[in-house]
Amino acid sequence: xxxxxxxxxxxxxxxxxxxxxxxxxxxxxxxxxxxxxxxxxxxxxxxxxxxxxxxxxxxxxxxxxxxxxxxxxxxxxxxxxxxxxxxxxxxxxxxxxxxxxxxxxxxxxxxxxxxxxxxxxxxxxxxxxxxxxxxxxxxxxxxxxxxxxxxxxxxxxxxxxxxxxxxxxxxxxxxxxxxxxxxxxxxxxxxxxxxxxxxxxxxxxxxxxxxxxxxxxxxxxxxxxxxxxxxxxxxxxxxxxxxxxxxxxxxxxxxxxxxxxxxxxxxxxxxxxxxxxxx
Amino acid sequence: xxxxxxxxxxxxxxxxxxxxxxxxxxxxxxxxxxxxxxxxxxxxxxxxxxxxxxxxxxxxxxxxxxxxxxxxxxxxxxxxxxxxxxxxxxxxxxxxxxxxxxxxxxxxxxxxxxxxxxxxxxxxxxxxxxxxxxxxxxxxxxxxxxxxxxxxxxxxxxxxxxxxxxxxxxxxxxxxxxxxxxxxxxxxxxxxxxxxxxxxxxxxxxxxxxxxxxxxxxxxxxxxxxxxxxxxxxxxxxxxxxxxxxxxxxxxxxxxxxxxxxxxxxxxxxxxxxxxxxx
Numbered sequence: 001x002x003x004x005x006x007x008x009x010x011x012x013x014x015x016x017x018x019x020x021x022x023x024x025x026x027x028x029x030x031x032x033x034x035x036x037x038x039x040x041x042x043x044x045x046x047x048x049x050x051x052x053x054x055x056x057x058x059x060x061x062x063x064x065x066x067x068x069x070x071x072x073x074x075x076x077x078x079x080x081x082x083x084x085x086x087x088x089x090x091x092x093x094x095x096x097x098x099x100x101x102x103x104x105x106x107x108x109x110x111x112x113x114x115x116x117x118x119x120x121x122x123x124x125x126x127x128x129x130x131x132x133x134x135x136x137x138x139x140x141x142x143x144x145x146x147x148x149x150x151x152x153x154x155x156x157x158x159x160x161x162x163x164x165x166x167x168x169x170x171x172x173x174x175x176x177x178x179x180x181x182x183x184x185x186x187x188x189x190x191x192x193x194x195x196x197x198x199x200x201x202x203x204x205x206x207x208x209x210x211x212x213x214x215x216x217x218x219x220x221x222x223x224x225x226x227x228x229x230x231x232x233x234x235x236x237x238x239x240x241x242x243x244x245x246x247x248x249x250x251x252x253x254x255x256x257x258x259x260x261x262x263x264x265x266x267x268x269x270x271x272x273x274x275x276x277x278x279x
Numbered sequence: 280x281x282x283x284x285x286x287x288x289x290x291x292x293x294x295x296x297x298x299x300x301x302x303x304x305x306x307x308x309x310x311x312x313x314x315x316x317x318x319x320x321x322x323x324x325x326x327x328x329x330x331x332x333x334x335x336x337x338x339x340x341x342x343x344x345x346x347x348x349x350x351x352x353x354x355x356x357x358x359x360x361x362x363x364x365x366x367x368x369x370x371x372x373x374x375x376x377x378x379x380x381x382x383x384x385x386x387x388x389x390x391x392x393x394x395x396x397x398x399x400x401x402x403x404x405x406x407x408x409x410x411x412x413x414x415x416x417x418x419x420x421x422x423x424x425x426x427x428x429x430x431x432x433x434x435x436x437x438x439x440x441x442x443x444x445x446x447x448x449x450x451x452x453x454x455x456x457x458x459x460x461x462x463x464x465x466x467x468x469x470x471x472x473x474x475x476x477x478x479x480x481x482x483x484x485x486x487x488x489x490x491x492x493x494x495x496x497x498x499x500x501x502x503x504x505x506x507x508x509x510x511x512x513x514x515x516x517x518x519x520x521x522x523x524x525x526x527x528x529x530x531x532x533x534x535x536x537x538x539x540x541x542x543x544x545x546x547x548x549x550x551x552x553x554x555x556x557x558x
Contacts, residue, residue: 017340020340020343020344021340021343025336025340026333026336027333027336027337027340028330028331028332028333028334028336028337028435029331029337029434029435031311031434031435032310032311032312032434033311033312033315033430033431033433033434034337034341034431034434034435036312037341037344037345037427037430037431038340038341038344039344040344040345040346042346051307052307052308053307054305054306054307055307056491057304057305057306057307057487057491058306058307058308058313060487060490060491061296061299061300061304061306061317061487062313062316062317063490064299064300064484064485064487064490065299065316065317065318065319065481065484066316066319066426067319067321067429067440067441068484069441069443070443070529070533071482071526071529071530072530072533072534073484073485073490075490076490076491076492076496077490077491077492078492078493078494078495078496079491079492079493079494080494081493081494082494085494109496113498114489114501114505115530115534117498117501117502117505118505118527118530118531119530119531119534121502121505121527122527122528122531124531124535126531126534126535127534127535127536127537128533128534128535128536128537128539128540128544129534131540131543131544131546131547132546132547132550132557133446133540133543133544133546133547134534134540136415136418136446136465136546137443139415139418139419139422140418140419140422140443140465140466143418143419143422143423143426144422144425144426146423147345147422147423147426147427148316148426148430150346151312151316151427151430152312152313152316154312155308155310155312155313156307156308156310156313161346162346162348164348164349164416164419167412167415176495177492177494177495177496178495178496178497179496180496180498183496186415186419187419202344203350205343205344205347205352206343206352208336208339208340208343210393211339211342211343211352211354211355211356212335212336212339212355212356212358213355213356213357213358213456214357214358214360215357215358215359215360215361215364215456216357216455216456216457217355217357217388217456217457217458217459217462218457219392219396219459222393222396223396223400226393226396226397226400247350248397248400248401249401250349250350251350251351251394251397251398252397252398252401252403252405254349254351254407255351255394255398255405255406255407255408255413256403256405256406256407257406257407258406258407260407261407261410261412261413264410264412265407265410265412265558267410267411267412267415268410268411268412268557268558271411278411278547279544279547
C-alpha cells in the first residue's frame, strides 16, 4: 500500500503538495492515507440526505482509536440530528446555515465529569481536576479524537466542517445538550453528504518555512514566507470569487479587538460557571 | 477504495473494531484509512536508524492540511534530532527513554507569536490575543495538526508516541527551543522506526455507550460501561504482563492529587510567564 518515493515523484503526490502550499514540497512517500489527508477541504454546502446506518459508530470508533493522555479519555461526543436542536446550535454559532443543512453535527466535549463520576464511585476526591492543565488535557483529548473522526468521515466520502463558534456561548450549548458539571463543548463537527453543485477547494497554507523549525525556533524566514502566503491567499480568493484580502489582513481582522471574538473573550468565566476550576 | 458495508462485514473490519473495544461494533464502511486509524498503537521502543529524507516535510504537509480555526494557523512545530537536545527533553519529560532512542521528536507549539509578528508589521495591536480563548484556539490548532502528522507517520510504517509530559515544565522547553514570547510547547510527538522485537498492542477504550451520546448527554449507561472497561483493561494488562489494575484505579491514581500532576498544576502561571495573557 505504501510507496516510498524516489524522484521523479508520482504526479498525484506532486499535485497534492502543490495544491496545499502553492509551491512544490517533495514528499517521502505516497499512499491512500496521505492522499486523503492532503486533500482535506472544509464543506459548507450539504444535501439533507441521512447518513448510512452505523456511520456515527464508525466515526466514534476512529475517535476512540486516537491517542489520549495517560488513557484518561477525557472527551465525549454528542451526536445531534434533531432539526430543532441543530437550528439552535446554528443560532449559537452565529447563523451558520450548514449546521441546519447537514443531517448531523457532532459536538465534542472536554469531559472531566466522567472522571469525577469514577472518583465518586471510588469514594475519593480528585484534586487533580482543579487545574488549567486538566481542562487543557481534556480539550486536547477531544481535539485528537475529533480529528480522527473527521479523517474517517472524509474516507467515507462525507463532507465535514468544524464549528469553533460553539465557543461563542458554551453555556447555551451546555444547557441545550444537558451537559453535567465539568463538561463543555470545545467545538462542533458538521458531517453530511456534500452538495456537489457547490465546488470545494484545497485552501493554501503557510509555507513550511513559516511553521517548521529545525532544532530551535527561528524567526529569520518568517517575513518572506508570510509574504508568499499573502500572495497565495490572494490568488486563491480570486479563483473562488471572494473579495480580495491577504492572509495577514484576514488574521488581523479576526483578532483585532474584543468584538471580533464574538463573545469568546468570556470563555474563562464561562468555563468556571460550567464547573471547571482553572487553577 | 471505499467499501460500504452490509452484513456480513469483512473479517478485517470486525477484528479491528473488536480489538479496540473488546466487544463488537458494526462499522458502516471499510477502507485503508479506517484500517490505519483503528490500528493505532503507541510505540515506546525504537531502533536508532535515521528517517528517510523528506519524512519531516511529509508529516508537516499532513499537519498543514488539518483544519485550523478561521485559517489563523496558530501552531508551529520544532523538529528536534540533536541527541543532547533530545536527552534534555527526555529529562524534562521525567526520563522517558524513547525520546533518547528514536531519531526525532516533533515539539508542537501553540503559537500566537507569529500572529503578533504579522500585526507588528501591519502596525496594529491584536487585543484578541489576550484571552484564554485564543490560547485554547492555538492549542487545538496544534493538536489537529499533530494528529494529522501522527496518522501520516503511521501510514509510512513509522512508530509514534505523544509526550504530554513536556507540559511538566513548558518554561524549560521554551528556553531549550528558543521560543519567542506567546509560544509554548503543548506536547511532543516521538517518531521513529519501531523496534520490532518489542510487541505493541491496540489498547482497549471505553465502550461507545460511555463516550457517545445521542441528542443530549446521558449518564444512565455510564456505570455499566465503565465496569466493562475496567474488566477489558484488566484483561489487556494481564496479556501485556503489566501489574493488575482497573481503568478506574489508573484514572484515580493519575488525578488524585497535586503531586500526581508532576508540576503541571503550575501550567497557568507558566503560560503567563511565557507571554500568554489568559483573560
